[in-house]
Amino acid sequence: MPIKPLILFALLLALPGVGFGGEGGKQFDPEVFAFDWEFHRGDLPCRQVEAAAEVRWRKVQIPHDWSIESSTGGSPFFEESGDAYDTGYARAGVGWYRKAFHVPESLFVESPEPRRTGGRWLLARKWGGGSSRKICIGDHRRGSIH
Structure with missing residues (x-):
């Protein structure tokens, strides 16, 4: 492989770790931002999204696809799913994420x-x-x- 394509390939591999410029020269790193999120399956009034004591939140890392998690320990896919074909027979519904x-x-x-x-x-x-x-x-x- 010629050296120029090899260098370009190495640079492309390194890009996901590069931060984005922010206010005052601070760097934003999307990989670091993916940690310390909290998730709640089900709908909530907005006031409960901010109130930590009233609702059970669980720590997750994004990207996170809660529709394929199984709450029973079995398969997350089932034909009785409300949206069946549209969701690939995975669970549909509402989920909330939060992060400080x-x-x-x-x-x-x-x-x-x-x-x-x-x-x-x-x-x-x-x-x-x-x-x-x-x-x-x-x-x-x-x-x-x-």
């Missing part, structure tokens, strides 16, 4: 399309439709920790 982190004045969150409802909740606010989109949350901060 510092929010700089300028921050964008890019979110893929949710499976069915087209809804994303961030900072206790619903953020629109069902396509992949970038959300600016810098103006919606409620202090520096969320």
Whole structure:
């Protein structure tokens, strides 16, 4: 293999570990941000999303696909699934994720399309439709920790 393609290949392998520039020269590392998330399966009123004592939250690392987890220890796939064919016979429903982190004045969150409802909740606010989109949350901060 010629040296130039080999160097390019090595650089491409290293890219996922590169941080993104942030406020004041701070670096954002998406791999570090994937840790220390909490998850709750089922729907919650927004006030309970923030209240730690009222709801059972469990630690997860993202990406995390709760629809293929089995709550009974058996297979997560079953023909009686409410959405059956649409979800590959996996469990469908609502799940909540939360994480505490510092929010700089300028921050964008890019979110893929949710499976069915087209809804994303961030900072206790619903953020629109069902396509992949970038959300600016810098103006919606409620202090520096969320």
